[in-house]
Amino acid sequence: MSPALAEALAALPTLLRAHLVVSGSAVLIGVAIGLPLAIVSARSPRVRTPVLGLAGLVQTVPALALLALFYPMLLILGRATGLAIPALGFLPALIALSLYALLPIVRNGVAALRGIDPELLEAADGVGMTAGQRLRLVELPLGAPVILAGIRTAAVWTIGAATLATTVGQPSLGDLIFSGLQTEDWVRVLVGCAAAAALALAVDGLLALVESGLARRSSWRVRLGLGALVAALGLALVPAPAAGGQIVVIGAKNFSEQYILASAIERRLRAAGFRTERRDNLGSTVAYQALAAGDIDVYVDYGGTLWTNILRRADTPPAEAMRAELARRLRERDGVLLIGPLGFENAYALAMRRDRAEALGVRTLDDLARAAPQLELAADLEFLTRPEWRAVRDRYRLAFAGQRSYSPTFMYRAIADGSADVITAFSSDGRIAALDLVTLADPRRALPSYDALLLAAPGTDPRILASLRPLVGAIPVERMRRANLMVDRDADKKTPAEAGRWLDPGD
Amino acid sequence: MTMIQLIGVTRRHGGRPALDAVSLSVAPGEFVALVGPSGSGKTTLLKSVNRLVEPEEGEVLIDGRDVRDVPPHQLRRGIGYVFQSIGLFPHMNVAENIAIVSRLTGDSRPGRVAELLEMVALPTDFAGRMPRQLSGGQAQRVGVARALAAGARLMLMDEPFGALDPVTRDGLGRAYRDLHDRLGLTTLMVTHDIGEALLLADRVVVLIAGRIRADAAPAALVASDDPDVRAMVEVPRRQAARLAAL
Numbered sequence: 135m136s137p138a139l140a141e142a143l144a145a146l147p148t149l150l151r152a153h154l155v156v157s158g159s160a161v162l163i164g165v166a167i168g169l170p171l172a173i174v175s176a177r178s179p180r181v182r183t184p185v186l187g188l189a190g191l192v193q194t195v196p197a198l199a200l201l202a203l204f205y206p207m208l209l210i211l212g213r214a215t216g217l218a219i220p221a222l223g224f225l226p227a228l229i230a231l232s233l234y235a236l237l238p239i240v241r242n243g244v245a246a247l248r249g250i251d252p253e254l255l256e257a258a259d260g261v262g263m264t265a266g267q268r269l270r271l272v273e274l275p276l277g278a279p280v281i282l283a284g285i286r287t288a289a290v291w292t293i294g295a296a297t298l299a300t301t302v303g304q305p306s307l308g309d310l311i312f313s314g315l316q317t318e319d320w321v322r323v324l325v326g327c328a329a330a331a332a333l334a335l336a337v338d339g340l341l342a343l344v345e346s347g348l349a350r351r352s353s354w355r356v357r358l359g360l361g362a363l364v365a366a367l368g369l370a371l372v373p374a375p376a377a378g379g380q381i382v383v384i385g386a387k388n389f390s391e392q393y394i395l396a397s398a399i400e401r402r403l404r405a406a407g408f409r410t411e412r413r414d415n416l417g418s419t420v421a422y423q424a425l426a427a428g429d430i431d432v433y434v435d436y437g438g439t440l441w442t443n444i445l446r447r448a449d450t451p452p453a454e455a456m457r458a459e460l461a462r463r464l465r466e467r468d469g470v471l472l473i474g475p476l477g478f479e480n481a482y483a484l485a486m487r488r489d490r491a492e493a494l495g496v497r498t499l500d501d502l503a504r505a506a507p508q509l510e511l512a513a514d515l516e517f518l519t520r521p522e523w524r525a526v527r528d529r530y531r532l533a534f535a536g537q538r539s540y541s542p543t544f545m546y547r548a549i550a551d552g553s554a555d556v557i558t559a560f561s562s563d564g565r566i567a568a569l570d571l572v573t574l575a576d577p578r579r580a581l582p583s584y585d586a587l588l589l590a591a592p593g594t595d596p597r598i599l600a601s602l603r604p605l606v607g608a609i610p611v612e613r614m615r616r617a618n619l620m621v622d623r624d625a626d627k628k629t630p631a632e633a634g635r636w637l638d639p640g641d
Numbered sequence: 642m643t644m645i646q647l648i649g650v651t652r653r654h655g656g657r658p659a660l661d662a663v664s665l666s667v668a669p670g671e672f673v674a675l676v677g678p679s680g681s682g683k684t685t686l687l688k689s690v691n692r693l694v695e696p697e698e699g700e701v702l703i704d705g706r707d708v709r710d711v712p713p714h715q716l717r718r719g720i721g722y723v724f725q726s727i728g729l730f731p732h733m734n735v736a737e738n739i740a741i742v743s744r745l746t747g748d749s750r751p752g753r754v755a756e757l758l759e760m761v762a763l764p765t766d767f768a769g770r771m772p773r774q775l776s777g778g779q780a781q782r783v784g785v786a787r788a789l790a791a792g793a794r795l796m797l798m799d800e801p802f803g804a805l806d807p808v809t810r811d812g813l814g815r816a817y818r819d820l821h822d823r824l825g826l827t828t829l830m831v832t833h834d835i836g837e838a839l840l841l842a843d844r845v846v847v848l849i850a851g852r853i854r855a856d857a858a859p860a861a862l863v864a865s866d867d868p869d870v871r872a873m874v875e876v877p878r879r880q881a882a883r884l885a886a887l
């Protein structure tokens with residue numbers, strides 16, 4: 135079995151279980167809230183119009199955005215109330231998915247109850263049923279097929295949408311899909327998709343069995359279907375056997391380098407006797423907030439990102455000064471600990487093919503400014519709109535013969551086949567080494583420093599900090615590029631865990 | 642002694658009175674038919690007795706007690722109610738439909754379903770059938786059995802045989818009349834079929850535009866000199882004469 139498949143399958147049971155718990159709970163909450171709402175709405179048009187409108191509105195918000203919204207909302211709520219509300223992971227995922235499950239349940243519930251033959255309701259009143267008896271004995275049983283169809287829709291949607299819960303730090307089958315997509319590890323993507331689809335089909339099938347059981351008055355069908363669902367959820371809820379030791383949660387953003395570094399950190403912590411959990415694919419601002427709130431314990435971020443996004447600074451001091459200022463300010467502001475720089479930068483850099491740069495005698499951006507009027511620039515999709523580009527362009531008076539934006543893959547193709555002379559690269563990108571590119575020095579300091587910095591949550595156990603300190607200054611940029619290339623290249627691809635092991639073999 | 646007493650009952654539908662200060666007494670054991678053209682207030686009158694319709698003015702008494710003295714669901718459990726579309730619950734079998742009232746009150750009696758099926762002349766093995774497996778006549782027999790199940794002494798029937806074919810309708814009508822006599826029931830039946838009313842009931846009440854126009858035994862009603870009533874009564878008589886002449 136290929137290492138990629140083996141790794142994906144090894145992660146599967148835990149992720150499947152987490153996926154089942156979060157989506158199952160969300161559907162149960164959706165039913166618990168949605169059904170009473172449907173009952174009230176079916177009886178009163180004054181309730182019905184706003185309820186259906188609101189549920190429909192929630193549905194128009196993309197699931198990804200809905201999940202992302204609950205993170206800051208819970209954060210603010212936690213600060214306002216002073217309660218320890220976890221803003222990352224299970225809670226925001228559960229709330230967003232429950233809301234998402236609501237619409238089909240409410241809409242079908244209302245349709246089911248309003249669709250019941252009025253003659254039967256008159257008969258129910260005529261034999262002397264109370265409103266509650268009428269609901270229990272007549273309306274719900276007769277509406278059951280339509281109500282159940284709504285629950286089935288909700289279940290399938292929720293299981294699908296739960297793959298996105300990964301982005302707010304809730305483990306799910308989406309972990310495999312997102313990290314697989316980033317590293318172009320299609321085996322991983324396929325395992326994640328297949329597992330999510332199989333889960334959705336299985337749950338839908340069991341609910342269909344319950345539905346047919348109700349329609350045919352076959353109690354074994356109902357019992358088998360419900361029994362299997364309850365058993366699956368119950369099994370998923372049984373806590374994993376506790377293996378003792380403190381759990382350290384490692385965060386990672388959504389690109390290869392972050393997965394590789396998280397794996398390296400994980401290996402260090404395990405070697406020191408800690409248990410670890412991963413929260414991959416965090417959004418850029420979510421990751422820092424999560425660390426500050428203690429939802430994750432450790433992750434790697436970049437100097438320039440923290441400088442502009444967190445401290446909201448626009449100047450570009452030298453790396454040393456920026457690092458010192460960051461260490462001081464982040465600690466004061468959020469209690470976040472800066473363990474140290476890893477030794478490389480992942481900054482925007484302008485790069486050229488080595489042969490071309492040598493032929494033109496270009497080693498710095500000052501050199502480039504002289505040659506630029508004969509050169510073509512290929513940029514990634516956002517660079518030309520970023521402040522870094524304005525700073526570089528203005529400080530060096532760069533004027534290229536032509537400039538175009540490409541998606542990263544095509545940008546590298548353009549420089550490889552000579553249709554571009556200069557590209558905007560990330561300095562730790564593996565393709566810099568693979569294509570034999572050189573990055574041009576920035577003597578006027580127009581580009582901010584993007585030192586990779588190892589950060590830890592407020593109040594992190596000193597033993598954790600000690601076990602990670604060997605990583606500080608240990609990863610030169612050439613080594614990071616090669617590790618990134620192992621994961622990003624098409625042939626002889628390695629998994630991030632394999633690359634992490636190569637990057638930091640340990641002592 | 643009266644079973645049902647309506648005193649000055651008024652009910653409006655959008656300003657127009659459906660019932661206009663109607664007063665009516667029904668004695669225990671009586672079989673009273675309510676007839677009249679569509680929209681004359683027959684069904685409204687019937688439903689004001691078991692509070693499916695609440696009058697705006699006036700009083701409805703059963704056994705001398707105001708129907709508003711008890712909660713509607715308790716009132717209805719003691720009154721048999723049969724209507725044209727029958728309203729058998731499609732997700733319950735015949736036995737469950739018949740036993741529904743005893744299920745609500747919690748006093749079920751073994752053998753009661755079989756007894757009721759026999760009463761409405763259905764084989765006892767019908768107990769396990771689903772409503773969709775029954776013919777219209779069979780379904781309405783079950784409807785009658787359900788109305789009788791809780792031991793009701795008073796039956797309210799709204800076009801009970803209206804949807805049945807003529808032969809079934811005739812048979813079921815006569816069978817019900819027998820049951821009425823045998824069990825000593827009091828029956829108030831709405832019908833638009835004046836012939837059926839004249840042949841089954843002890844007393845026929847004619848409602849026109851929310852008011853009682855005539856209230857008499859069938860024989861006396863036939864001799865009425867009210868032109869509207871005469872017009873109604875003439876229909877079945879003329880039909881009978883033409884049929885006899887064939």
